[in-house]
Amino acid sequence: QQQVKQSPQSLIVQKGGISIINCAYENTAFDYFPWYQQFPGKGPALLIAIRPDVSEKKEGRFTISFNKSAKQFSLHIMDSQPGDSATYFCAASRVANDYKLSFGAGTTVTVRA
């Protein structure tokens, strides 16, 4: 069973708009929550990550919001650009244990010019 549930499966946004992807988890032992970005034909690459001791982390146009009590976290892509068109995976890990990454199913984001 999927330990991290991700939605939506896909989304289309206009250039300059905001893309929002949501993830939920059950295992309270998770202590590291990264987002990976994958372009067609490439391996995933780390985009941004957060630890559970903070509620928000921003890097450029990308922001993670984290709600520990609800066991949910989300990725916001501000001012979306065509170059942001990719598949995004949320993940959760127990870095204090085995570094195992449990991935969500992925969201394909298409940014229309």
Add this chain to the structure above:
Amino acid sequence: EAQVTQNPRYLITVTGKKLTVTCSQNMNHEYMSWYRQDPGLGLRQIYYSMNVEVTDKGDVPEGYKVSRKEKRNFPLILESPSPNQTSLYFCASSSLGAGSYEQYFGPGTRLTVT
């Protein structure tokens, strides 16, 4: 250039014919892992290794073997491939240093078993 390399990138084989997918990293990382990516399922871990001679099962280890005889290499072995192992495979590596949790992924190997 720091990287994870995989070979081959594409492979078509027949049921039951043993194959090996190689993975190598040049970052002196302790941790290495194999994942398979299937539509609608994301990436699922097959096996991982915390260091040389230390390997353990991930979520979907059935039908796969691994070995870690050298720090830089982590080959994935399919002793008797079956069609349900048709997938996109990724190798990843990471340092186990404090505060360093990023996993670096290889370019992927697309395997088709007929």
